[in-house]
Amino acid sequence: MQALRFSKVFEKLATAALEKKRHIWIEGGTWASKTFSAMQFLCLTAESAKKPALISVVSESIPHLKRGALRDFALAMGADLVEEKYNHTDFVYDFGKAKVEFFSADVPSKLRGARRDILFVNEANNIPYDAYRELDSRTRLLTICDWNPTHEFWYHEQHLGDAPDSEYVHATYKDALGVIPADVVKNIEEMGKRDPNWANVYLHGKLGRVEGLVYPYFEVCDELPSGDAILGLDFGYSNDPTALVKTVTRGDVLYCQELIYEKGLTNDAIAHRMDEVGVKRGYDEIFADSAEPKSIEEISRFGFNVKPCPKGADSVEFGHQKVRQLKQFWTKDSLNAIKEQRNFRYVTDKDGRLTDKTTHAFSHIMDARRYACVGHALEPEVSIGWI
Numbered sequence: 333m334q335a336l337r338f339s340k341v342f343e344k345l346a347t348a349a350l351e352k353k354r355h356i357w358i359e360g361g362t363w364a365s366k367t368f369s370a371m372q373f374l375c376l377t378a379e380s381a382k383k384p385a386l387i388s389v390v391s392e393s394i395p396h397l398k399r400g401a402l403r404d405f406a407l408a409m410g411a412d413l414v415e416e417k418y419n420h421t422d423f424v425y426d427f428g429k430a431k432v433e434f435f436s437a438d439v440p441s442k443l444r445g446a447r448r449d450i451l452f453v454n455e456a457n458n459i460p461y462d463a464y465r466e467l468d469s470r471t472r473l474l475t476i477c478d479w480n481p482t483h484e485f486w487y488h489e490q491h492l493g494d495a496p497d498s499e500y501v502h503a504t505y506k507d508a509l510g511v512i513p514a515d516v517v518k519n520i521e522e523m524g525k526r527d528p529n530w531a532n533v534y535l536h537g538k539l540g541r542v543e544g545l546v547y548p549y550f551e552v553c554d555e556l557p558s559g560d561a562i563l564g565l566d567f568g569y570s571n572d573p574t575a576l577v578k579t580v581t582r583g584d585v586l587y588c589q590e591l592i593y594e595k596g597l598t599n600d601a602i603a604h605r606m607d608e609v610g611v612k613r614g615y616d617e618i619f620a621d622s623a624e625p626k627s628i629e630e631i632s633r634f635g636f637n638v639k640p641c642p643k644g645a646d647s648v649e650f651g652h653q654k655v656r657q658l659k660q661f662w663t664k665d666s667l668n669a670i671k672e673q674r675n676f677r678y679v680t681d682k683d684g685r686l687t688d689k690t691t692h693a694f695s696h697i698m699d700a701r702r703y704a705c706v707g708h709a710l711e712p713e714v715s716i717g718w719i
Contacts, residue, residue: 337510338369338372338511339364339365339368339369339507339508339510339511340503340507340508341358341360341364341365341366341369341501341503341507341508342369342373345358345370346373348499348501349373349377349474351499352497353474353497354473354474354475354497355468355474355475355476355477355495355497355499356474356475356476356477356498356499356501357492357493357498357501358370358476358477358478358479358501358503359478359480359481359500359502359503359539360478360480360481360501360502360507360537361480361481361504361505361534361537362505362520363505363512363520364503364504364505364507364508365512366478366503367401367404367454367478368404368407368408368511369508370454370478371389371404371405371407371408371452374387374432374450374452375405375409377450378429378431379412379427379430381428381429382429383429384429384430385430385431385450386431386433386447386448386449387430387431387433387448387450387451387452388432388434388435388448388450388451388452388467388471389401389452389454390434390436390437390452390453390454390459391434391437391453391454391455391458391459392436392437392438392455392458392459393552393664393665394423394435395664396436396455396458396667397423397434397436399667400454400455401454405432405434423435433448437453437463437464437467438552438664443463443466443467444466445470447470447471447472448470448471448472449471449473449474450471450473450474450475450476451467451468451471451474451475451476452475452477453467453476453478455478455479456477456478457479457482457483457485457487461485464477464486480533480534480537481538481539481540482540482675483539503537504535504536505520505535520535523535523693524536526692527679527691527692527693529543529677529679529691530675530691543680543686544677544678544679544680544686545674545677546652546678546698547652547655547656547660547673547676549659550660550661550662550670551659551660551661551662552661552662552663553587553661553663553664554663554664555589555663556587556588556589556663557582558580559580559581559582560580561578561579561617562579562580562581562617562619562704562707562708563576563577563578563579563591563611563617563619563704564576564577564579564619564641564699564701564702564704565618565619565620565700565703566620566621566697566699566700566703567620567621567624567627568595568597568696569595569596569598570595571595572595572692572696573593573594573595573668574592574593574597574602574696575590575593575668575696575697575700576602576605576609576611576700577589577590577591577666577669577700577701577704578591579704579705581658581708584657585658585659585661586655586658586659586660586661586705588662588666588669588701589663589665589666590662590665590666590667590669591606591609591611592605592606592609593668593669593696593697599627599630600630600634602627602631603631603634606631606636613634613635613637614635614636614637616636617637617639617707617708618636618638619640619641619703619704619707619708620638620639620640620641620703621640621641621699621703622641628640639707641702641703641706641707642706642707642710648688648690648702649688650706651702651703651705654702654705654706655702655705658705660673666697668696668697669697671694672695672696672697672698673694673698675693675694676691676695676698677694678690679691
């Protein structure tokens with residue numbers, strides 16, 4: 333295999349495996365190389381296998397796999413990746429003796445499928461305990477799980493780390509300084525200064541609890557139902573992503589799909605991307621951040637029906653309330669949206685009391701969805717200080 337750089341997380345993982353640990357639990361912050369190190373270990377294990385072996389990599393959904401473990405698998409393989417060895421239909425890579433398969437935990441038949449030798453559960457805190465138990469019971473040698481410590485889940489509740497055959501690995505970005513770019517380190521350290529709660533979980537990898545969630549409850553669906561759609565648009569550029577969300581409301585149920593979540597988009601690039609994701613010019617109704625009249629005007633000139641979201645006193649909290657009145661769904665491919673909703677919260681003051689301010693880092697798609705809901709809800713004739 334190509335010459336690789338290894339993080340401290342990889343070294344701890346490999347050592348625990350050599351010691352014949354049955355379970356390895358990797359808990360830590362962002363950019364700690366948790367998933368990448370696990371994929372490096374699995375690739376090396378599969379490549380050196382002397383007899384037939386099956387390795388399963390599991391995540392909460394196929395879109396999550398594609399954006400996470402599968403991407404890190406390709407990075408770990410590098411120039412050694414042979415396209416002909418990968419079955420795109422079944423998500424299986426054939427190393428010869430060993431095979432690595434990728435599947436999602438939302439398919440019951442997969443959970444009760446064939447037995448395996450090694451299991452890797454990516455972001456285990458997003459997978460139900462029953463699903464994990466089914467998978468682990470069909471694993472012969474080793475189960476590896478990783479996660480961000482946003483809250484306690486079944487690993488903590490079941491005290492799984494107390495077993496003598498378990499190894500706990502704590503990871504932060506400092507364990508991967510030789511692997512991750514310097515500009516990434518600078519960026520996450522600056523984010524940590526702005527948001528202590530975010531820093532506690534994602535920078536220092538400490539177990540936390542995301543208190544004061546703005547939208548605590550949502551579910552995941554396969555796709556949007558048919559019906560008239562309202563879109564919401566939040567502008568970004570260098571530091572923040574531009575976010576576009578499509579919503580369909582049926583009674584008191586709100587279905588949403590993330591369409592765009594990208595940094596560095598100019599207004600003409602936004603218009604181009606809107607064409608690519610299927611937004612219909614002159615038809616689809618789009619509500620955007622009213623603080624960006626120039627951007628709204630420029631995108632309107634491309635023929636899109638984009639307009640400012642109604643805004644007035646307490647308009648932000650009014651929008652939060654409108655969203656909370658609805659049962660919320662995100663399509664399973666809305667990965668950034670799901671992450672934002674799981675972390676979007678009210679900020680506390682110096683005394684630990686919740687304020688009406690919200691976390692900026694996880695606000696982009698949340699704002700876009702709010703614009704769509706408020707724009708759709710408010711009729712033009714309403715005159716209670718709204719414009």
